[in-house]
Amino acid sequence: MAVPRRLLRLFVVGPPLLWLGLFFLLPFAIVLRIALSDSAPALPPYAPHWEGWSRLGAFLAALDGETFAVILADSLYLDALLSSLRLAALATLLALLVGFPLAYAMASAPRRWQTALVVLVILPFWTSFLIRVYAWIAILRPEGVLNLVLLRLGVISEPLRILNTEAAVLIGLVYSYLPFMVLPVYAALERLDRSLIEAAADLGAPPLRRLLTVTIPLAKPGILAGAFLVFVPAVGEFVVPDLLGGPDTLMIGKVLWTDFFSNRDWPLASAVAVLLLLLLVGPILFFQRLAKGAAA
């Protein structure tokens, strides 16, 4: 009753490949198609209607880039894209500044503590992302916990306006993605050959010099992996800018959401999705190349 090996393999490879092809790759083809169709708020809110695969070829031939022209002519979209990139880059930098000392301290802690510390860093990730972002509202609002404490301590005389500003969005982004920075950096530092740092110390290098010329270069693969894991999702983030940002906080994920749910303009939302995707291809390839360079 020997089942042919190839057939057996087909049963293993087939289902996941079929599923992801049908529900992940195919939808992108549809997004692209609708992004290239004309905007017309009808039900379903795009024109022309789905006419089956046979007509797809004829349809593709008649496509024009009208929706993309709308996007490129409207400075809102370009501004939102640039502002998303800027905020994501800032959040990545801040996550590194907060995450590196934490990862370093974790890697320096006694061995028997390290597993517990890793679990402590991962644990918040298991609780609801939405709820954790929402909690920051209670902390940052004018009558919130932070202002309450600062006023009591006499540090400030009137409440700081942090909620609904870019600062709040940055805090939210750093908070949400911090574990993604800490874990790869910790993994790199933990594997690091400590004798190299000791050698630098023996040769008279002061602590800062040791950090900059030995520790950080050796931890580079971890830092790059962390930066990638923070930056890429932060660019398209919706929940954080929506809940913590203000009316003037532009982020592309929020713009897409508004176009889709409030303006019900599906072609426009699809075109924004395509642009966001194109925007992310660059950083993804960039990080991949850097990571390869660091590994070599």
Add this chain to the structure above:
Amino acid sequence: MNGLRAPHLVALVAGLGFLYLPILVLVLYSFNASRLVTVWGGFSLHWYGALLRNAALIDAFWLSLRVAALSASLATLLGTLAAIALVRFGRFTGRGLLSGAVAAPLVMPEVITGLSLLLLFVGAGLERGFWTVTIAHVTLTTCFATIVVQARLVGMDRSLEEAAQDLGAPPWRVFASVTLPLILPGLAAAWLLAFTLSLDDLVIASFTTGPGATTLPMRIYSAIRLGVTPEINAASTILIALVALVLVAASLIAKRNLLPRG
């Protein structure tokens, strides 16, 4: 290194404090008798009572649980198959496609995944609701499940499988009685991760759901939009306690060696 020094301790306390502060604030406020966030009106379980009478929120909770359980089970199945193919099959046709399709949803912004799935469902004429959200969540969480199972398979000792093979066990028998028990903790971890990700998802569910199928995060989101409600604090605390309970149980099971460890 030689022990924990003061700067390290400061970094640890500050970093972990930053991670846990919002959760602590939320839990504290859920027991606040006052509706106002600024005023501490004394300890009270008032909001938990209000929560139990909030039928819409409870319906959403059950819906989310069903979606999460079903999608996590399917995602674990698909993720295990994908992980076996990627770790064990060497080169095969479609390998590049599979590893790409497994990695892509990880870096894909949720708004794009949600939008593209919705357009697929509309194009295919599927009625949106429970099933479309479940399909969307399977798609999202399969990738995470694959990574978890993959890590388990890579770290596994293959000599036991080889021994079973040498003793004449057919491939399916080797899998069922040797491989599967060994990777079971990985499957459990993958299922739990998929379950929590599904339970937590707002963006993809908002795009792919239909009338009558409002998930818990969608309810919580609209409550937050309407203004901070103490009931949400209570609901959040219960969710946090639930996750903590599951994690503690999982680690106890692993500790007591009820599951084989690798």
